[in-house]
Amino acid sequence: MPEKLKVSEPPRYFEDLTLLPLHEVLLCNGFILNKDKSSRSNPVLNNGDEHIVITKKGDHYLYFNADGSNDRGNIINFCKNRKLDVKTIIHNFHNEENKNVDIPKYFTREKKHIDEYHTLNQYNPKKNQFFLNKGIYDSTIEPYLDCFKQDNYGNICFPHYKLIEEKIITICGYTQRLSIPLYKDKEGNLRDKPLKNIHHGEKCLEILNINKESGQIKQIVFGESIVDLLSFMQIYNSHYSANETILVSTAGNFQEGIKPTLNKLFELCKEAKVITCFDNDKDGLRFTNFIQDLVLQKMKKGISTYKPFAKDVNDDLKLRQITQLSQLNTKSFEDYLEKLCLDYRRYPSTQKRKTILEKLRKIDGLKPLKDDLKERFNQIQKHKAIKSL
Structure with a gap:
C-alpha cells in the first residue's frame, strides 16, 4: 500500500465515495481479510498491526479501528488519518489487475x-x-x-x-x-x-x-x-x-x-x-x-x-449440583473439599471412596483443586490401583 501519498480532494466523477464498498476498496489496496474475526455484516481487515472493522449505515460504508481509538469514519476519514491519496486508493480499486482479488460477499441479508x-x-x-x-x-x-x-x-x-x-x-x-x-x-x-x-x-x-x-x-x-x-x-x-x-x-x-x-x-x-x-x-x-x-x-x-466462581456460569451450576452447596464461595467450597478428604480417610468402604474420588475429579475439571489439597489427598493410604489426583 502506498506510504507517502498526500491527501487530495475526492475524485469528481464520484458523487458519494461512501457508497463504495470500503472492504473491497481496502482489499484492492493491500489489506488482508481476517476471516476468523469477520462476520456477515462486519468484515475485518488487517494491515500489519492494524485491524479495521467495516460497518454499514444505510447505503454508506464506514470503518473503525479495533484498537479503541477515535480512528473511525468513512473512506475520506480513512485516507486523511493515514495521509493517503483518495484518488490513488480509488484507482487501485478500479484497476483491472485487481479484478481477480477474491472478495467474499458481505452485507447481504441471507x-x-x-x-x-x-x-x-x-x-x-x-x-x-x-x-x-x-x-x-x-x-x-x-x-x-x-x-x-x-x-x-x-x-x-x-x-x-x-x-x-x-x-x-x-x-x-x-x-x-x-x-x-x-x-x-x-x-x-x-x-x-x-x-x-x-x-x-x-x-x-x-x-x-x-x-x-x-x-x-x-x-x-x-x-x-x-x-x-x-x-x-x-x-x-x-x-x-x-x-x-x-x-x-x-x-x-x-x-x-x-x-x-x-x-x-x-x-x-x-x-x-x-x-x-x-x-x-x-x-x-x-x-x-x-x-x-x-x-x-x-x-x-x-x-x-454476577461474577462466576469457576470459569463460567454453567460451570458454577455444575459445581452446585455436585456439591449441593446453596452458597458457592471460597470458604464454603474449601470447607466442602476438606470434608470430602476427611470422609475419604474415614470410610473403609470401597464404594463410598469411589464416589468421593469421582466427585473430586469432576470438581477438578470445573475448578482446579489447589496443589496442597491434591498432595494431602494423594498421601492418604489407598488401594494401589487408585491413581493420584
Missing part, C-alpha cells in the same frame, strides 16, 4: 437462512441430550420453548437478532449448537479444536424472549452464551421470573455492529434492570465494562454483575 430457521422443528424434550450434558433442567427450558428450534439431529438452534432499518429487531441468522462436536473436517482431517457450533446467516445477538411486550420485561441478563444464561436462571429461579426476563447472548460477538441493536433494546426496555454474567476472565471483564458503559450512556443507570 433470506434463505432465515427461512431455514423457521422451517426447523420445535424443541423435543425427548431429545434433550444437549441440555442434559449442561445440567440444565426441562423446567428451566420450558418458558423459552417458543424462542429456539431443533434440527432433525437433535442439535439446538438459537436465533440471532439484529436491528433492521433502525426500527425493528428481527432474526438475521441462527447458530446450531452441536450435541456431538465434530472432531474432523470434511476431508477427514483432525481439527485443532472440535467444532461445537455452526452459524448460518448473519451474526449479531442471540436473544430469548425478544417477543415479549417491553412493558413486561423487568430484567435483561447478558452473558457469553445462552447456556450460561439458562444456567443463571436455573441458579436464581426463585429470584427472577422467566416471563419477565430477556436473555441476551453476545456469542463472543463484541464488534461495533451490535451497538445499534443493544441501543434499541435499551430504548424499548428502559425500566428494566440490567444484569451481566460474563466469564471469569479478562474478556469477561472487558465485556462487562462494555455493557456497563453502554447502559450508563443510554439508560443513565448502573448494572448488577
Whole structure:
C-alpha cells in the first residue's frame, strides 16, 4: 500500500465515495481479510498491526479501528488519518489487475437462512441430550420453548437478532449448537479444536424472549452464551421470573455492529434492570465494562454483575449440583473439599471412596483443586490401583 501519498480532494466523477464498498476498496489496496474475526455484516481487515472493522449505515460504508481509538469514519476519514491519496486508493480499486482479488460477499441479508430457521422443528424434550450434558433442567427450558428450534439431529438452534432499518429487531441468522462436536473436517482431517457450533446467516445477538411486550420485561441478563444464561436462571429461579426476563447472548460477538441493536433494546426496555454474567476472565471483564458503559450512556443507570466462581456460569451450576452447596464461595467450597478428604480417610468402604474420588475429579475439571489439597489427598493410604489426583 502506498506510504507517502498526500491527501487530495475526492475524485469528481464520484458523487458519494461512501457508497463504495470500503472492504473491497481496502482489499484492492493491500489489506488482508481476517476471516476468523469477520462476520456477515462486519468484515475485518488487517494491515500489519492494524485491524479495521467495516460497518454499514444505510447505503454508506464506514470503518473503525479495533484498537479503541477515535480512528473511525468513512473512506475520506480513512485516507486523511493515514495521509493517503483518495484518488490513488480509488484507482487501485478500479484497476483491472485487481479484478481477480477474491472478495467474499458481505452485507447481504441471507433470506434463505432465515427461512431455514423457521422451517426447523420445535424443541423435543425427548431429545434433550444437549441440555442434559449442561445440567440444565426441562423446567428451566420450558418458558423459552417458543424462542429456539431443533434440527432433525437433535442439535439446538438459537436465533440471532439484529436491528433492521433502525426500527425493528428481527432474526438475521441462527447458530446450531452441536450435541456431538465434530472432531474432523470434511476431508477427514483432525481439527485443532472440535467444532461445537455452526452459524448460518448473519451474526449479531442471540436473544430469548425478544417477543415479549417491553412493558413486561423487568430484567435483561447478558452473558457469553445462552447456556450460561439458562444456567443463571436455573441458579436464581426463585429470584427472577422467566416471563419477565430477556436473555441476551453476545456469542463472543463484541464488534461495533451490535451497538445499534443493544441501543434499541435499551430504548424499548428502559425500566428494566440490567444484569451481566460474563466469564471469569479478562474478556469477561472487558465485556462487562462494555455493557456497563453502554447502559450508563443510554439508560443513565448502573448494572448488577454476577461474577462466576469457576470459569463460567454453567460451570458454577455444575459445581452446585455436585456439591449441593446453596452458597458457592471460597470458604464454603474449601470447607466442602476438606470434608470430602476427611470422609475419604474415614470410610473403609470401597464404594463410598469411589464416589468421593469421582466427585473430586469432576470438581477438578470445573475448578482446579489447589496443589496442597491434591498432595494431602494423594498421601492418604489407598488401594494401589487408585491413581493420584
